[in-house]
Amino acid sequence: EADIYQTPRYLVIGTGKKITLECSQTMGHDKMYWYQQDPGMELHLIHYSYGVNSTEKGDLSSESTVSRIRTEHFPLTLESARPSHTSQYLCASSEMGALSHNTGELFFGEGSRLTVL
Amino acid sequence: KNQVEQSPQSLIILEGKNCTLQCNYTVSPFSNLRWYKQDTGRGPVSLTIMTFSENTKSNGRYTATLDADTKQSSLHITASQLSDSASYICVVSDRGSTLGRLYFGRGTQLTVWP
Numbered sequence: 001e002a003d004i005y006q007t008p009r010y011l012v013i014g015t016g017k018k019i020t021l022e023c024s025q026t027m028g029h030d031k032m033y034w035y036q037q038d039p040g041m042e043l044h045l046i047h048y049s050y051g052v053n054s055t056e057k058g059d060l061s062s063e064s065t066v067s068r069i070r071t072e073h074f075p076l077t078l079e080s081a082r083p084s085h086t087s088q089y090l091c092a093s094s095e096m097g098a099l100s101h102n103t104g105e106l107f108f109g110e111g112s113r114l115t116v117l
Numbered sequence: 118k119n120q121v122e123q124s125p126q127s128l129i130i131l132e133g134k135n136c137t138l139q140c141n142y143t144v145s146p147f148s149n150l151r152w153y154k155q156d157t158g159r160g161p162v163s164l165t166i167m168t169f170s171e172n173t174k175s176n177g178r179y180t181a182t183l184d185a186d187t188k189q190s191s192l193h194i195t196a197s198q199l200s201d202s203a204s205y206i207c208v209v210s211d212r213g214s215t216l217g218r219l220y221f222g223r224g225t226q227l228t229v230w231p
Contacts, residue, residue, distance in 0.1 A: 041223055042223045043221045106151075106163065
């Protein structure tokens with residue numbers, strides 16, 4: 001069992017609301033990631049972090065923002081949710097590989113299913 | 118363009134039968150290939166990770182193969198169980214960037230019937 005936790009698991013909110021999806025891991029991993037996944041589609045990287053105070057945008061453009069002020073915590077925030085943000089959001093973490101370009105085994109949380117009405 | 122293609126898109130088999138899922142990729146330069154199992158509504162769980170030098174790796178009833186020359190991988194499931202019903206995702210990592218970027222397939226949806 002991976003020690004990475006996401007809350008809430010399910011969230012239904014109205015348009016324009018601000019939401020924060022929480023992600024915490026107890027494995028001491030430096031690398032953390034946020035992926036977006038729609039039904040039948042591949043995972044898309046929207047944010048990643050190499051460590052405290054390090055955040056980068058991923059391949060898929062997203063209006064969300066992230067922060068990393070503690071190693072174990074990597075929350076994702078949407079300032080004003082829209083129906084187009086409806087999706088499954090998956091948080092993951094990994095150890096740094098022996099070489100900087102190696103990504104170690106990826107551990108995923110259970111996901112947060114967001115529905116914006 | 119770096120891509121990962123999986124086939125079939127979906128598969129239905131009877132409990133106790135074997136099956137093989139396919140993954141073709143164009144990712145270069147290649148670093149490693151992973152197979153994940155994702156139950157409905159859950160996060161993916163790692164099954165195997167194979168590097169360039171490995172051509173087979175097993176995890177219980179799951180056996181993955183890799184042919185780095187033809188850029189193909191397969192995941193073989195032996196004596197399927199109802200709990201094997203899930204999406205199986207092939208993920209390929211490159212080594213051409215500092216991120217060690219991961220390329221995800223869309224998955225094969227496996228359904229095991231009693």
